[in-house]
Amino acid sequence: MAAATSAARCKGKGVALLLLLVLLAGTTGTSSAQLCTSFYSHSCPGVYDAVRSVLQAAIAREQRMGASILRLFFHDCFVQLGGPSWDVKVGRRDSRTASFSGANNNIPPxxxxxxxxxxxxxAQGLSQKDMVALSGAHTIGLARCTNFRAHIYNDTNxxxxxARSRQSVCPRTSGFGDNNLAHLDCQTPTVxxxxxxxxxVCKKGLLHSDQELFNGGSTDAQVQSYVSSKGAFFAHFVTGMIKMGDITPLTGSNGEIRKNCRRIN
Incomplete structure (x- = not known):
């Protein structure tokens, strides 16, 4: 009963923010010099159960939500879709100086x-191995026509x-169908x-940057290893996600807990 009451209290206080990014700071918590998996163990012990139930409901309504949460985590540094699991370090605070242009300069187009x-x-302390593993997040989600148009019309790899199947939903001319969507993984887009x-390996990467991982270069062998072993992909993906979560976190009195995730307080 006590655990249920705690979970309900925490859900009411912080789940709106945590739903957008489970990995960021919630509404309570003590100062900390680093991220840790037990950050909320005393202040909000039911937080994970509360967040998990809301995320599962959100993903049941819209399967893209799983991909959106992964992308949001990537931009700042689970779902019933299968995949690996791990203990997430929490306690990260929001920046007071977030920059849209700065994010665009650091995130690969x-x-x-x-x-x-x-x-x-x-530049973020992630190896090429991390990069290839983390790119596997594109096994779920969709991309806008404007982001893959050049690849399906101009590239030879x-x-x-x-290419022709994707051209049917993405006209060649810019300004037409720019926001039309296609699955990043055409085989099993929700798994x-x-x-x-x-x-x-079959030259069916939707984005130019996807196909670059298997294009006669230094990452071909790693891609092939993940084709052969889903377990190897999962293990390396988890390692990469944990490393990405440890990139220059704001903790303790640094940064802030935003009242509205879209803007600083």
Missing amino acids: PTSGLANLTSLFA IDGSF FENNYYKNL
Whole structure:
């Protein structure tokens, strides 16, 4: 009964923020010099159960929510879709100086080549191995036509029939169908597994930056290893997510807990 009451109290106080990014600070918590998995163990012990139930309901209504949460975590640094699990470190605070242009400068665009992808990840302390593993998050979710148009019309390292099928929802001319969507993983778009890498080997990566991971370069062997072993992909993905969560976190009195996630207090 006490645990249930605690969970309800925490849910009412902080689940709106935690739903957007489970990994950020909630509404309560003590100062801490680093992130840890037990950050809320005393102040809000029922937080994980509360958040999990709301996330599951949200994903049941809209399966894209799972991909959106993963992307939000990536931009700041579970779902019933399968995939690995791990203990998430929490206690991260929101920045008071968040910059849209700064984020765009640090996040690889879908037109990136392998060298640029590797460089941008390295700038955040993530290896090329981390990059390839984390790119597997594209096993779920969708992309806008404007982000894959050039790849399906101009690139040669793409399966012809796959390109034509995507052209049917993404006209060549800019300004037409820009917001039309296509699945990043055309085989099993709502299941978190290793088909993303199988698509790359078949030259069916939706984004130019996806297909760059298997294009005769230094990452081909790693992609092939994930095709052969879903377990290896899951293990490396978890390692990469934990490393990404540890990128320059704001903790303790640094940063803030936003009342509205879209703007500073």
